[in-house]
Amino acid sequence: MATNTLLLLPGDGIGPEIMAEVKEIIALLNGRGLTDFATDEGLVGGSAYDAHGAAISEADMAKALSADAVLFGAVGGPKWDGVPYDVRPEAGLLRLRKDLGLFANLRPAICYPALADASSLKREVVEGLDILIVRELTGGVYFGEPKEIVTLENGQKRAVDTQLYTTSEIERIARVAFDLARARGRKVASAEKRNVMKSGVLWNQVVTKIGKEEYADVALEHVLADNCAMQLVRWPKQYDVIVCDNLFGDILSDVAAMLTGSLGMLPSASLGAPDAATGKRKALYEPVHGSAPDIAGKGIANPIAMIASFAMALRYSFGLIDLSDKLDAAIAAVLGKGLRTRDIGKDGDTLVSTKEMGAAIREEF
Amino acid sequence: MATNTLLLLPGDGIGPEIMAEVKEIIALLNGRGLTDFATDEGLVGGSAYDAHGAAISEADMAKALSADAVLFGAVGGPKWDGVPYDVRPEAGLLRLRKDLGLFANLRPAICYPALADASSLKREVVEGLDILIVRELTGGVYFGEPKEIVTLENGQKRAVDTQLYTTSEIERIARVAFDLARARGRKVASAEKRNVMKSGVLWNQVVTKIGKEEYADVALEHVLADNCAMQLVRWPKQYDVIVCDNLFGDILSDVAAMLTGSLGMLPSASLGAPDAATGKRKALYEPVHGSAPDIAGKGIANPIAMIASFAMALRYSFGLIDLSDKLDAAIAAVLGKGLRTRDIGKDGDTLVSTKEMGAAIREEF
Ligand SMILES: CC(C)[C@H](C(=O)O)[C@@H](O)C(=O)O
Ligand SMILES: CC(C)[C@H](C(=O)O)[C@@H](O)C(=O)O
Numbered sequence: 001m002a003t004n005t006l007l008l009l010p011g012d013g014i015g016p017e018i019m020a021e022v023k024e025i026i027a028l029l030n031g032r033g034l035t036d037f038a039t040d041e042g043l044v045g046g047s048a049y050d051a052h053g054a055a056i057s058e059a060d061m062a063k064a065l066s067a068d069a070v071l072f073g074a075v076g077g078p079k080w081d082g083v084p085y086d087v088r089p090e091a092g093l094l095r096l097r098k099d100l101g102l103f104a105n106l107r108p109a110i111c112y113p114a115l116a117d118a119s120s121l122k123r124e125v126v127e128g129l130d131i132l133i134v135r136e137l138t139g140g141v142y143f144g145e146p147k148e149i150v151t152l153e154n155g156q157k158r159a160v161d162t163q164l165y166t167t168s169e170i171e172r173i174a175r176v177a178f179d180l181a182r183a184r185g186r187k188v189a190s191a192e193k194r195n196v197m198k199s200g201v202l203w204n205q206v207v208t209k210i211g212k213e214e215y216a217d218v219a220l221e222h223v224l225a226d227n228c229a230m231q232l233v234r235w236p237k238q239y240d241v242i243v244c245d246n247l248f249g250d251i252l253s254d255v256a257a258m259l260t261g262s263l264g265m266l267p268s269a270s271l272g273a274p275d276a277a278t279g280k281r282k283a284l285y286e287p288v289h290g291s292a293p294d295i296a297g298k299g300i301a302n303p304i305a306m307i308a309s310f311a312m313a314l315r316y317s318f319g320l321i322d323l324s325d326k327l328d329a330a331i332a333a334v335l336g337k338g339l340r341t342r343d344i345g346k347d348g349d350t351l352v353s354t355k356e357m358g359a360a361i362r363e364e365f
Numbered sequence: 366m367a368t369n370t371l372l373l374l375p376g377d378g379i380g381p382e383i384m385a386e387v388k389e390i391i392a393l394l395n396g397r398g399l400t401d402f403a404t405d406e407g408l409v410g411g412s413a414y415d416a417h418g419a420a421i422s423e424a425d426m427a428k429a430l431s432a433d434a435v436l437f438g439a440v441g442g443p444k445w446d447g448v449p450y451d452v453r454p455e456a457g458l459l460r461l462r463k464d465l466g467l468f469a470n471l472r473p474a475i476c477y478p479a480l481a482d483a484s485s486l487k488r489e490v491v492e493g494l495d496i497l498i499v500r501e502l503t504g505g506v507y508f509g510e511p512k513e514i515v516t517l518e519n520g521q522k523r524a525v526d527t528q529l530y531t532t533s534e535i536e537r538i539a540r541v542a543f544d545l546a547r548a549r550g551r552k553v554a555s556a557e558k559r560n561v562m563k564s565g566v567l568w569n570q571v572v573t574k575i576g577k578e579e580y581a582d583v584a585l586e587h588v589l590a591d592n593c594a595m596q597l598v599r600w601p602k603q604y605d606v607i608v609c610d611n612l613f614g615d616i617l618s619d620v621a622a623m624l625t626g627s628l629g630m631l632p633s634a635s636l637g638a639p640d641a642a643t644g645k646r647k648a649l650y651e652p653v654h655g656s657a658p659d660i661a662g663k664g665i666a667n668p669i670a671m672i673a674s675f676a677m678a679l680r681y682s683f684g685l686i687d688l689s690d691k692l693d694a695a696i697a698a699v700l701g702k703g704l705r706t707r708d709i710g711k712d713g714d715t716l717v718s719t720k721e722m723g724a725a726i727r728e729e730f
Contacts, residue, residue: 076560090560120599125485141506141528142561149563152531159567161528163506167521193615195441195455196507198514202524226619233598233623234485250558251616254591258598 003036004318007067009044009060009096012080012089013291014301014354015073021303021358022071022310025327028362034323035314040067044096045075045089045291055092064096069317070284071310072096074291097137100282102270103169104176105135105249106312107288109236109256112265114335118344119261121233126259131239132184133256134177135249137270139169140199142246165199165245170206172273177243178215185240189221191228191248200225203245225252232256257288264289264302264343265331267309269316283317285309295342299353302341304331307361330364368401369683372432374409374425374461377445377454378656379666379719380438386668386723387436387675390692393727399688400679405432409461410440410454410656420457429461434682435649436675437461439656462502465647467635468534469541470500470614471677472653474601474621477630479700483709484626486598491624496604497549498621499542500614502635504534505564507611530564530610535571537638542608543580550605554586556593556613565590568610590617597621622653629654629667629708630696632674634681648682650674660707664718667706669696672726695729 006026010019029035042060043051051057055075056064064070075089085091096102111119111129119126144162151157174190181188190207192200204222211220223231225248231238232255244252257266266289272282287305295301308331315324339360340349352360371391375384394400407425408416416422420440421429429435440454450456461467476484476494484491509527516522539555546553555572557565569587576585588596590613596603597620609617622631631654637647652670660666673696680689704725705714717725 085563085566088560094561120490121486144525147563149567156532157567158529158531159562159564160509161562161564163526163528164523166517166523193612195453196459196615197524197526198450198512199524199526201450202514202522226615229594229616230619230623230628233620247558247612248616250561250591251594251613254595255598255620258595263595 003038005067006037006039006313007063007070008039008041009064009070009072010041011044011073011075011291012046012077013074013293013296015075015291017296017299017301017354018287018303018306019071019073021354022306024358025307025310025362028365029323035320044072044092046077046080048092049080049083049087049089053087055087055089056095061095061099064100068280069313070096070100071313072284072286073306074287074289076291077293077296079293094142096284097270098143100284101138101272102282102284103136103138103273104173104271105137106180106269106271107133107135107249107253107257107266109133109253109260109266110262111260112262112332112335115260115262115265115344117261118346119259121259125235126261129236129260131236131256132180132241133249133253134173134180134241134243135253136169136173136245137249138246139165140246163197163199163247165202167202167206170203171210174207174210174243175214176271177241178211178218181218181241182215186217187219187221187240189223189228189239189242191223191225191242191244191252193225195224199245207243228252229255232259253288262344264341265304265308267305267312269309269312271316281317283313285313299355300342301354302343303354303358307331307358326365330361333364334360368403370432371402371404371678372428372435373404373406374429374435374437375406376409376438376440376656377411377442378439378658378661380440380656382661382664382666382719383652383668383671384436384438386719387671389723390672390675390727393730394688400685409437409457411442411445413457414445414448414452414454418452420452420454421460426460426464429465433645434678435461435465436678437649437651438671439652439654441656442658442661444658459507461649462635463508465649466503466637467647467649468501468503468638469538469636470502471545471634471636472498472500472618472622472631474498474618474625474631475627476625477627477697477700480625480627480630480709482626482711484624486624490600491626494601494625496601496621497545497606498614498618499538499545499606499608500618501534501538501610502614503611504530505611528562528564528612530567532567532571535568536575539572539575539608540579541636542606543576543583546583546606547580551582552584552586552605554588554593554604554607556588556590556607556609556617558590559587560589564610572608593617594620597624618653627709629706630669630673632670632677634674634677636681646682648678650678664720665707666719667708668719668723672696672723691730695726698729699725
């Protein structure tokens with residue numbers, strides 16, 4: 001087996017603790033000859049700022065660019081609230097997304113049956129929920145220029161961000177969404193604000209065209225982003241795949257994640273375009289939850305979203321579908337046995353630490 | 366009593382049906398000498414397009430500018446999906462907001478106790494919920510220039526929208542939010558994406574400064590807009606007043622409205638700055654729900670959000686606080702008696718028509 005390279009970027013807060021559990025799993029898989037991962041490690045976010053004065057160093061960026069996949073923990077925390085905008089923790093993540101060309105962000109929102117009661121929504125609304133948000137990740141208001149604050153003559157400040165999309169940016173994310181829908185429920189909902197935004201008008205046109213010309217077998221629906229947020233709260237099971245721009249995707253995927261009651265459980269994958277020569281895609285995998293500075297270092301964080309992100313890496317970057325399925329099954333099994341970290345625990349559950357949860361998942365192998 | 370002028374713009378879909386019930390209430394109040402409203406009527410949205418080829422005629426805009434308050438129904442529907450961008454139904458509403466300078470949009474999200482079970486959220490999460498979203502309404506990506514689609518040399522199209530905020534735009538909406546919080550729970554949460562958007566950075570700075578210098582008695586919290594959407598789903602009662610920009614407000618207020626299970630019940634007020642000479646504010650009142658073309662003309666639409674919007678007009682435009690309270694109490698009373706339009710009805714309720722609901726509310730007077 002050729003050696004596959006993984007760059008681990010644990011980041012801040014609970015990042016290192018949850019990444020440690022992934023390292024254990026990699027060691028186990030390598031030890032059993034099931035994989036042949038060579039791992040390297042770097043700093044990102046506040047920890048990179050503390051070490052290098054930047055949210056990610058050039059050396060670590062180079063490592064990320066040459067790795068087969070990046071596993072990313074989480075960044076940020078009150079410690080770095082005051083650092084300059086350009087070197088704030090999030091800048092490291094944004095640079096990784098942009099420079100690796102990770103335009104397609106896949107965010108499954110799954111309600112684990114064992115956790116349906118943890119949702120603030122009624123059980124019947126979320127039980128069995130399985131939707132996939134496909135978020136454009138390298139365009140839109142996140143990266144458009146001008147992006148600046150200028151001081152006017154009268155002393156007032158004026159802040160500008162630019163929402164910008166081109167035909168081809170929309171085409172490629174639409175294709176990702178339609179392709180994924182084919183392997184699921186064959187339904188895509190495209191969310192934008194065409195009634196207010198020109199980028200929404202173009203988005204709507206391009207997605208419609210791609211759907212009609214290339215994916216006639218997939219049902220396409222258009223929904224205004226505000227209405228989509230409402231519908232997610234009202235009856236999320238109406239959706240299969242939702243495709244949307246960077247900013248709407250940021251919000252809609254957070255709403256969808258929170259619906260499930262499984263926030264600490266949800267992984268994500270950010271993928272680039274296939275390389276023309278090798279067919280390989282650059283990729284970064286990260287949990288949907290954040291760095292949770294309030295519980296960092298206590299050994300109680302839930303490692304499941306990070307482990308499930310590694311399972312996504314096995315699937316999307318290395319084609320190890322069986323192994324990925326097995327890891328997902330191991331997660332479901334420990335949940336079925338009643339093991340819970342604090343964030344998902346309730347009376348009667350067996351509360352376990354980060355390390356215990358990781359160990360229990362490994363034991364299922 | 367001086368004559369007060371109201372312009373009624375019923376709009377499309379269920380707009381005319383629900384506005385008819387407000388007209389009945391105005392007739393009742395005028396008849397009893399409790400008010401002295403002179404009403405006029407105009408067209409907006411698709412109905413204006415059909416009549417004049419514009420989403421609102423210049424004549425009706427002039428009426429809106431000179432009225433003491435505008436009551437607005439709803440606009441849009443599949444019939445006008447293909448009309449040119451500049452004359453689409455929503456353009457009428459956006460022009461009213463902009464030309465009347467209605468920068469402050471107040472969207473209460475209240476869970477009527479009688480309706481808590483209609484929510485997709487668990488009763489304990491929403492019961493007694495009473496939050497107020499204060500949305501900036503004349504700035505941001507809705508109106509910033511450039512806003513265009515250009516065709517590039519390679520045949521690709523590029524769409525641009527511009528998110529733009531100045532210090533004074535943020536100051537004035539912040540003050541509205543803080544003032545309103547003083548009359549409520551004295552808590553403001555300001556939502557932005559300062560980790561990604563320069564407008565979010567400026568928003569955060571300006572709201573912080575106004576809070577510190579002018580409203581030290583109000584607790585101020587900053588929350589990232591994506592996290593705010595999550596928190597609204599998780600535990601909405603943590604909020605009192607939420608202040609945010611135009612686009613985040615569009616989405617967050619829809620999420621908040623849907624949480625309550627009372628979408629067909631929720632009003633909104635859009636207010637301008639007080640006139641320097643008279644102290645009067647321009648104002649428009651409209652339900653949060655849309656034009657519901659699927660049930661238009663059937664006489665089954667819920668008129669309560671429209672009637673509650675009129676109650677907001679009594680309060681904010683005419684200082685008729687007692688009358689406004691009385692109207693709100695009448696709404697609560699008919700709900701308490703079990704009267705329901707179809708959208709909020711369940712087994713065992715007395716289902717009533719739009720007209721019957723209107724009549725029942727008037728009978729409480
Ligand atoms: C950390 C932040 C920059 C990021 C974003 O806004 O994209 C996060 O919210 C996410 O959704 O991955
Ligand atoms: C109709 C539309 C233009 C409008 C908006 O986006 O502001 C609506 O969604 C609202 O929230 O009032």
